[in-house]
Amino acid sequence: MRYPHPTPVAAALALVLLASLPAAAAPPADTGADFFETKIRPVLAEHCYKCHSGQGKSPKGGLRLDSVAALRKGGDSGPAVVPGKPAESPLIKAVRYTDPDLRMPPKGKLPNAVIADLERWVRLGAPAPADKGPSARPSGIDFTAARRHWAYQPVRKPALPAVKDRTWPADPLDFFVLARLEAAGLTPAPAADRRTLIRRASFDLVGLPPTAAEIEAFERDLRPDAYARLIDRLLASPHYGERWGRHWLDVARYADTKDGVLMYGDDRIRPYAYTYRDYVIRALNEDTPYDRFVHEQLAADLIEPKVEPWRLAAMGFLTLGRMFDNNVHDVIDDRIDTVTRGLLGLTVACARCHDHKYDAVPTRDYYSLYGVFASCEAPLELPLTDRPERLSGFAEFEKVAGPKRAAVQKFLDAQYALLSETARLRVADYLVRVATAPPDPLETAIYFLSLAPGDLRPQIVHRWRRYLERHARLDDPVFGPWRELVDLPETGFAGGAREAAARWRSRPAGVQQGQLNPLVYDALAGAKLTGKADVARAYGGLLKRIYEEAKKSAPPAADRVRRQLLDLLAGRDSPAYFPKSRTRRYMSRGETDSFGRQLTELDLLAVRSPVAPPRAMVLHDGEIRDPHVFVRGNPAVAGEKVPRQFLRVLEGERREPFTGGSGRLDLARAITAPDNPLTRRVLVNRIWMHHFGEPLVATPSDFGARSSPPTHPELLDHLAATFLEDGWSLKKLHRRLLLSSTYRQASWDRPECRKVDPENRLLWRANRRRLDLEAMRDALLFVSGRLDAKLYGRPVELAKEAANRRRTVYGLVDRQNLPGLYRAFDFASPDATAERRPFTTVPQQALFALNAPFGREQARTVAASLAAPGAATESEAAVRLLYRRVLAREPTANERTASVRFIRASVDGGRPVGTAFEDFAQVLLMTNEFLFVD
Numbered sequence: 001m002r003y004p005h006p007t008p009v010a011a012a013l014a015l016v017l018l019a020s021l022p023a024a025a026a027p028p029a030d031t032g033a034d035f036f037e038t039k040i041r042p043v044l045a046e047h048c049y050k051c052h053s054g055q056g057k058s059p060k061g062g063l064r065l066d067s068v069a070a071l072r073k074g075g076d077s078g079p080a081v082v083p084g085k086p087a088e089s090p091l092i093k094a095v096r097y098t099d100p101d102l103r104m105p106p107k108g109k110l111p112n113a114v115i116a117d118l119e120r121w122v123r124l125g126a127p128a129p130a131d132k133g134p135s136a137r138p139s140g141i142d143f144t145a146a147r148r149h150w151a152y153q154p155v156r157k158p159a160l161p162a163v164k165d166r167t168w169p170a171d172p173l174d175f176f177v178l179a180r181l182e183a184a185g186l187t188p189a190p191a192a193d194r195r196t197l198i199r200r201a202s203f204d205l206v207g208l209p210p211t212a213a214e215i216e217a218f219e220r221d222l223r224p225d226a227y228a229r230l231i232d233r234l235l236a237s238p239h240y241g242e243r244w245g246r247h248w249l250d251v252a253r254y255a256d257t258k259d260g261v262l263m264y265g266d267d268r269i270r271p272y273a274y275t276y277r278d279y280v281i282r283a284l285n286e287d288t289p290y291d292r293f294v295h296e297q298l299a300a301d302l303i304e305p306k307v308e309p310w311r312l313a314a315m316g317f318l319t320l321g322r323m324f325d326n327n328v329h330d331v332i333d334d335r336i337d338t339v340t341r342g343l344l345g346l347t348v349a350c351a352r353c354h355d356h357k358y359d360a361v362p363t364r365d366y367y368s369l370y371g372v373f374a375s376c377e378a379p380l381e382l383p384l385t386d387r388p389e390r391l392s393g394f395a396e397f398e399k400v401a402g403p404k405r406a407a408v409q410k411f412l413d414a415q416y417a418l419l420s421e422t423a424r425l426r427v428a429d430y431l432v433r434v435a436t437a438p439p440d441p442l443e444t445a446i447y448f449l450s451l452a453p454g455d456l457r458p459q460i461v462h463r464w465r466r467y468l469e470r471h472a473r474l475d476d477p478v479f480g481p482w483r484e485l486v487d488l489p490e491t492g493f494a495g496g497a498r499e500a501a502a503r504w505r506s507r508p509a510g511v512q513q514g515q516l517n518p519l520v521y522d523a524l525a526g527a528k529l530t531g532k533a534d535v536a537r538a539y540g541g542l543l544k545r546i547y548e549e550a551k552k553s554a555p556p557a558a559d560r561v562r563r564q565l566l567d568l569l570a571g572r573d574s575p576a577y578f579p580k581s582r583t584r585r586y587m588s589r590g591e592t593d594s595f596g597r598q599l600t601e602l603d604l605l606a607v608r609s610p611v612a613p614p615r616a617m618v619l620h621d622g623e624i625r626d627p628h629v630f631v632r633g634n635p636a637v638a639g640e641k642v643p644r645q646f647l648r649v650l651e652g653e654r655r656e657p658f659t660g661g662s663g664r665l666d667l668a669r670a671i672t673a674p675d676n677p678l679t680r681r682v683l684v685n686r687i688w689m690h691h692f693g694e695p696l697v698a699t700p701s702d703f704g705a706r707s708s709p710p711t712h713p714e715l716l717d718h719l720a721a722t723f724l725e726d727g728w729s730l731k732k733l734h735r736r737l738l739l740s741s742t743y744r745q746a747s748w749d750r751p752e753c754r755k756v757d758p759e760n761r762l763l764w765r766a767n768r769r770r771l772d773l774e775a776m777r778d779a780l781l782f783v784s785g786r787l788d789a790k791l792y793g794r795p796v797e798l799a800k801e802a803a804n805r806r807r808t809v810y811g812l813v814d815r816q817n818l819p820g821l822y823r824a825f826d827f828a829s830p831d832a833t834a835e836r837r838p839f840t841t842v843p844q845q846a847l848f849a850l851n852a853p854f855g856r857e858q859a860r861t862v863a864a865s866l867a868a869p870g871a872a873t874e875s876e877a878a879v880r881l882l883y884r885r886v887l888a889r890e891p892t893a894n895e896r897t898a899s900v901r902f903i904r905a906s907v908d909g910g911r912p913v914g915t916a917f918e919d920f921a922q923v924l925l926m927t928n929e930f931l932f933v934d
Helices: 008-020 033-047 068-073 090-096 112-123 172-183 194-206 212-220 226-236 238-251 274-285 290-302 309-319 328-344 363-374 394-425 427-436 458-471 480-486 493-505 518-525 532-552 560-570 580-586 589-608 648-654 664-671 679-692 713-725 730-738 751-756 773-784 820-824 843-851 853-867 875-886 893-908 913-925
Strands: 628-630 638-641
Touching: 033 112, 090 112, 172 713, 194 212, 194 226, 194 238, 194 730, 226 238, 226 730, 238 274, 238 679, 238 773, 274 309, 290 309, 290 664, 309 328, 328 363, 328 664, 328 679, 363 628, 363 664, 394 427, 394 532, 394 580, 394 589, 427 458, 427 532, 458 580, 480 493, 480 518, 480 532, 493 518, 518 532, 518 560, 532 560, 679 713, 679 730, 713 730, 773 853, 820 843, 843 853, 853 875, 853 913, 875 893, 875 913, 893 913
Parallel strands: none
Antiparallel strands: 628 638
């Protein structure tokens, strides 16, 4: 569906409205501690902490810059800053490079804009957050104070509050609601009538309306447990998983397509995305305990005993996000965001570049989680979701796909072997580049699109630069001479090199700090050193020779001299090393394109083949990595190393690093630990929101410091506590909520209550709600008798196929081009985890009901039922049949009269009788009674 272009009148009206708005006030100047956090501390961290912080044993010059108190105290030469006086501050003199004996950072002057920020900061009086002195962590987060926030308090089951009307509560949760109402001088609404109640419960639990026969049967059932029986029947329906699975897919930012540039048609389809959707539906139908549900989505492959094959598809929760054009750092950031906002209600991803501005989440904690997902990779061959013998057409498909998959693996293995070996054998070329050329911005780029086979790999050049920056110190046994030599002026270089050689000769030979590896001395002493490139070639030639000798015969462990040099090329910490999972980033342009084409061919084969077996989009543990903090979020600037572990604000000082492989299962267990105060609160808040229209906590994905407290905090904790007592059962939670008197209230408006609580935050009535996209479309199909009730399967393009009868949950979700129908009816964006859907009322919604071929098709089918054997076609009888079919009730006398008049007027106006009935059926399908739930 296309949105119409605005008319000139509408455009002019918009301009008038905009002109009438008050001008936006200029943002206040940031002159306080925030300026220090956003402009100053990141610069100090990136350029100064290496030498002037607690990261080393003894800060140079006795000066530490990693805490406010230490910065003002200064070092051996006195304070580093004089507040209000930039010209008298040694820090400013150093960065200005005006004093030849005081230049910081020593390897290059800072940009003028950065220096200006430092000067402004000092001129403002050097404002900064208070801390506890030089020993304080750079983050300055007070975790003790942070844990006083309501969301971090332990979940405790509160006592039931006293209420005056003890006859109203049907469930303990009603006491908490009634107590708040009575305190405000309000009373609950009367119970909804049975017709309203069965319709509300049916849409809430299965997303479909009840039939007229079901309503009448429920109205006649006078047993005390009739309503409970209804809820149990709905929870047992396979449609329950379809309804509530779709709610979860919003959290999981589910989509059936990739997000690559210039992907169209079948190229854009992820062939196995649907297996995650099917897993969610099946797991919910089986009432998989929520803690197990979380474990499977993060680490189904690591659970012991092994899970059933279909449960491996749960890991689509991690793998179905955007791929960001293969930018691994953004992919991991998306996974961290989905896990923490979706499961914990914390915006941890805000700490990617700096400590969280509001919540107690330091950057260290972000990168602890980064290390978990950086230690995982997707296998080339995804596991089947069932045994091969149970998959029809498996052998037929594998005859074609197997050889193609093997060819891709062979290509990848060959490229990895070639690129890894080349990176080691060309070590001299890399060292010459580092010694003779300034850093190139491309070395820290994410994409390397134009690499030719003979090009040096920019990322390896950068890693050699970083390695030498850290190790080229005078006391280093290998690269001790490097720094002295490459710092020599070109004029008189040879003489300076000879003088340096005389000094090296006096150093003891060995592999310890302060010693000199004898093979390094021999290589440099035997080389003709006339410039920096000669130094690099001497080092490169030595390392290459040791490596090639080791390929023939590895040096024994006792030969520490050769082992030390061999590790520089063959070890895991070598700048020349990269894991096989990153091979694509190191390929030349031609090979990258070829590899991408082969992967696309495999995907297309699975998309187009009717017998392609379902596979689970899993992750496996790869190379286990304890990450470094990326300074200011820049992956090219590695800071301190951090362990893979859970969030400090939740686990406190007792937390331990994850030990189980990547840590995914450890993370899942920490998230679902009974003493974790967030997970259960977040979950029950989401469930409450879908049943009652509004959540108890207004921001379902953010329980952090900026969130509003829950409207009913004790109720939230009561639900979280009983959820654990019920074994994390979602169906028991649904049952508890729907059997409550709070849920069974009528939605009548009462002015006296609205005056006190206009937003119904105290729940003095039920909230009337419009059907969402899925329920609306499915209800149209249901009343027309055309709904295909088949479970599971590949996605179908519903928006383009008006005749398609599948439930909307099986519609293809195109992340790159979300259909206009979806957008018009407030579908959740699949680009990121969604805390809740927006609610809009826009003309496109009414235009869909009036003009969409899909709506007309359902009206035509409903009207056609009048021609079925035994169906009446006389106007008044037909009206009764259509009302029962669409609205599941008898029309009133006034409705019968108006309806017959409408039909006869259409016929008298020249419309065929069948078309007139179609028009009337469409009118009923457009009514608020059909599209809203009371």
